[in-house]
Amino acid sequence: MRILTVNAGSSSLKLSLITGDQAREAETLALRRSEIDREAVVRVLADRFGDVDAVAHRIVHGGTRYRSAVRIDASVRRELRELTDLAPLHQPKSLAALEAVSAARPDLPAVACFDTAFHATLPPAAFTYALPADWQRRWGLRRYGFHGLSHGWVARHAPEVLGAPSPRTISCHLGAGASLCAIRDGRSVDTTMGFTPLEGLVMATRSGSVDPGMLLWLLEREAVDERQMAAMLEHEAGLAGLAGSADMATVIRRADDGDERARLGLAVYVHRLRGAIGAMAAAAGGVDTLVFTGGVGEHAAEIRTRTVAGLRFLGATLDERANRRARGDAEITGRDGPVRTLVLEAREDLEMAHQARPLLTG
Secondary structure (H helix, E strand, O other): OEEEEEEEOOOEEEEEEEEOOEEEEEEEEEOEOOEOOHHHHHHHHHHHOOOOOEEEEEEOOOOOOOOOOEEOOHHHHHHHHHHHHHOOOOHHHHHHHHHHHHHHOOOOOEEEEEOOHHHHHOOHHHHOOOOOHHHHHHHOOOOOOOOHHHHHHHHHHHHHHHOOOOOEEEEEEEOOOEEEEEEEOOEEEEEOOOOOOOOOOOOOOOOOOOOHHHHHHHHHOOOOOHHHHHHHHHHHOHHHHHHOOOOHHHHHHHHHOOOHHHHHHHHHHHHHHHHHHHHHHHHHOOOOEEEEEHHHHHHOHHHHHHHHHOOHHHOEOEOHHHHHHOOOOEEOEOOOOOEEEEEOOOOHHHHHHHHHHHHHHO
16 A cells, blocks of 8 residues: 655655555655645645555644544544644644645545654653643643654664564654653653643753743743743744754754853753653653654764763663764664663654554555
8 A cells, every 4th residue: 555644844744655664755845934835735746646545644633532543534624623722833734734635636545643642641640730620621731742653653663673672662752843752561651742842852942841930920020922932932942042053963063163052052952851861761660772763863973972971870871883873773772781772763654654554454
């Protein structure tokens, strides 16, 4: 079965044709002003993806209803639109891509694959906020988690690379957005993102977790309004705010050249990352495998070095030569390290096809 995967990100639309467990064709379309170019989608589908049996769409938010992939029909479309309020920055792009591809190829059956679904196994202690119970009931305030397609791929693929089971895995998806997941026996038991993708780690332009009292302090003094605060937390904070650049390679280079802002940015980024890994290890009851994935996780050897250097208490070590040479899927475990450390290529497209296939074949 030939499955077209559609992944709408913040600045690009990624299309891949999956046959079996391989991507046969791939195309990335830049988003103009963060909007889907329908004409470009029609053109690419005709030119490069004519021979397709079905489509799998990455949908950011599935709420509490969608705990696994689902065939898309009119009812599902309506409910996905209703979930936009939970992810107003991300859900509209996913739905716009769905509409564009559906308009171009209405003959193709379609499946929705959710970034939140992998975290549907979170126990109540992990997904519940310490808020009044009526708030939680009225507004669905809970921790949902994101990057589930990437973490799900890690849960499934890491044992294949290791050639052995990995009962306790910590998945570090480090990219423009970043989150960790504690995986126990293939199931998510904790994660760093919460009700929104702002919670957790320092990211490229997102703040990660900050003291809510500080934000209230700013609002009460009218230092900023809600719109300014939302823009700052989402687009002007993180590495961009700390180091003056959202690009990790640039920050590392500037830090090596002695730039104090870049040095501080890296120190804060790694400090928060190490602490969160420790928390995930506690949630999983220990760690057998530590996995780095995502753009930064795969390509920034310096971040892997700095991070693992502070995790010896967990039993994590690096083979620095293997770390510097890692390309694609690679093991970078140090000598006699009880925790095996991997770099895995992020393959959300393969995970989407894997989830969609049983729904399409019956």
